[in-house]
Amino acid sequence: MTKSLDGELARPDTAVDDRGPGDARPAPPRSAPPPPPAPESPAAPPATGWGVPLAVLIxxxxxxxxxxxIVNVAIPSIRRDLGASIESVQWISTAYSLTEGVMVPASAWLGARFGLKRLYVALIVLFTIASLLCALSTGLTALIGFRILQAIPGGVLPVTCMTILFRIVPKEKLGAAMGMYGLGIVVAPGIGPTLGGYLVEHTSWQVIFLINVPVGILGAIAAAIWLTKFPAEPGRPFDFIGFGFIAASLFSLLLALEEGDNWGWGDYRTVMLFLGAAVFMALFIVVELHVEHPVLDIRVFRHWPFVNSLLLISTMSIGLFAVLFYVPSFLQDAQGWTPLNTGITLLPQALAMALLMPFAGVLYDKVGARWPAAIGLALVGSGILLLSRINVDITRGELILGMVVMATGMALGMMPIMTGGLSVLPPAITDSGSAVNTLMQRVSSALGLAMMTALVQENSAQFMADRSSLMEPGANTELTQMQQQGTEGMLPLFQEVSGQVQAAAYSSGFFIAGSLTLIGVVLALFLRSGKPAAGAEKPMAH
Known part of the structure; x- marks a missing residue:
């Protein structure tokens, strides 16, 4: 290091003026100091600085x-109050699912363009306003429209929350943070039927939307105060062509999965939607490989640990949502339970997940993803196989046991699998990884339910035919007439046989879902093991 004329230390790479007082030589050119390199990640936040922001995200x-x-429980009440048909009222859920799926791919760009904190606050405010409008709806058309408005922030929120989490939490604490964050992902669907059943039975369906209003207001205020502000990239262009193709593909696929049960899986509308989804997805991939700023960076699929985590998450999602959908349906249709009693039966498995999921996050920070994932998948598969023994005389205790075993495995495995997959991605594509992860959960749950529904319908038809053939000649025709006319006489017998058929069909579906989950244990053994390295770089803040 040398002294310059002004007494400051000159940088080694800067030209030094060595002329004397009478030296007429021209001054040597002074090279400009090199610009500091753009950091790939912000400095790691203090270990104690992310707890309150994480609570806001949760x-x-x-x-x-x-x-x-929670909305699914209220569908029958909404139908009665608004005088809607079964086919029409289902669009309350269908429209939400379609819009939510279409919005997920745009999440990464929105976070970069407007800044993650600003986007999160705006999403909470919009979700709250849409919830209030849903509660005030007096007609089905208006309610469906406001549900679409509600689904716009609903689709972007999961990706935004996860991206912020990966920005603010040190890598060595990701497991604990994701364990807490998982309460919103897995516990909420479990507690929803219980809360929804209580509200519908003791108040009105409007309350299921109104409860979002105070929570949303407090959440927006808390986010404005405690969330870290991330710089935006106002000049980042939007990939309209890529987004159009992926949106069309997801819309076609989700609509086919939602309506295939009603239209028929061989119906030309269903087949054309599946074909369109495949064609649009192929076009999307071609576009994303040639644009400078893709709406979703498909380079995430170059990383096997991330792809492996997607496969495992899909397997667990199929089992989880199959149980959450079919067990309540069985309890109410075959055993005649009220929505509230049905929700109470589902409550223990939600509590098991709430208690164990933070522990699983801490376990990930100590031993990595492999063993929590393997043990978790084994328990999920075993729990679903226990539920495959379902029959019309099954006790509440037997159902709770199967669901609690499944929930224990879900709590141990879900967040370690997700964290292990996302943590291997380079910082620049973590936001795309979060979006792909969310998409995979949505699509796999819809696909799993569609496959289970098709299987249940096919098995139900076969089981009903087998049982009808055992009755006296003409009994089958009489049973059908009783079902259509709702008359007494043989109707109790028909209901008993229908319950047995339904249970047998569900049993077959649960057996297949449980077996597939157990196969996933093999893939879990390929996940990384050992304590995650501390101090690794995190993605650029947006």
Missing amino acids: TGMFMSVLDLS
């Missing part, structure tokens, strides 16, 4: 996910 995530399961 609140927003819990509210958006809870809305999915």
Whole structure:
């Protein structure tokens, strides 16, 4: 290091003026100091500086996910109050699912363009306003329209929350943070039927939307105060062509999965939607490989640990949502339970997940993802196989046991699998990884339910035919007439046989779902093991 004329230390790479007082030589050119390199990640935040922001994120995530399961319980009440048909009222859920899926791919760009904190606050405010409008709706058309408005922030919130989490939490603490964050992802669907059943039975369906209003207001205020502000990239262009193709693909796929049960899986509308989804997805991939700023960076699929985590998450999602959908349906249709009693039966498995999921996050920070994931998948598969023994005379204790075993495995495995997959991605594509992860959960749950529904319908038809053939000649025709006319006489017998058929069909579906989950244990053994390295770089803040 040398002294310059002004007494400051000159940089080694800067030209030094060595002329004397009478030296007429021209001054050597002074090279400009090199610009500091753009950091790939912000400095790691203090270990104690992310607890309150994480609580804010959990609140927003819990509210958006809870809305999915709690609304389904209220569908019959909404139908009665608004005088709607079964086919029409189902669009309350279908329109939400379609819009939510279409919005997920745009999440990464929105976060970069407007800044993650600003976007999160705006999403919470919009979700709250849409919830209030849903509660004030007096007609089905208006309610469906406001549900679409509600789904716009509902689709973007999960990706935004996860991206912020990966920005603010040190890598060595990601497991603990994701364990807490998982309360919004997994526990909310479990507690939704219980809360929804209570509210519908003791108040009105409007309350299931109104409860979002105070939570949303407090959540927006808390986010404005405690969330870290991330710089935006106002000049980042939007990939309209890529977004158009992925949106069309997701819309076609989700609509086919939602309506295939009603239209028929061989119906030309269903087949054309599946074909369109495949064609649009192929076009999307071609576009994303040639644009400078893709709406979703498909380079995430170059990383096997991330792809492996997607496969495992899909397997667990199929089992979880199959149980959450079919067990309540069985309890109310075959055993005649009220929505509230049905929700109470589902409550223990939600409590098991709430208690164990933070522990699983801490376990990930100590031993990595492999063993929590393997043990978790084994328990999930075993729990679903226990539920495959379902029959019309099954006790509440037997159902609770199967669901609690499944929930224990879900709590141990889900967040370690997700964290292990996302943590291997380079910082620049973590936001795309979060979006792909969310998409995979949505699509796999819809695909799993569609496959289970098709299987249940096929098995139900076969089981009903087998049982009808054992009755006296003409009994089958009489049973059908009793079902259509709702008359007494043989109707109790028909209901008993229908319950047995339904249970047998569900049993077959649960057996397949449980077996597939157990196969996933093999893939879990390929996940990384050992304590995650501390101090690794995190993505650029947006």
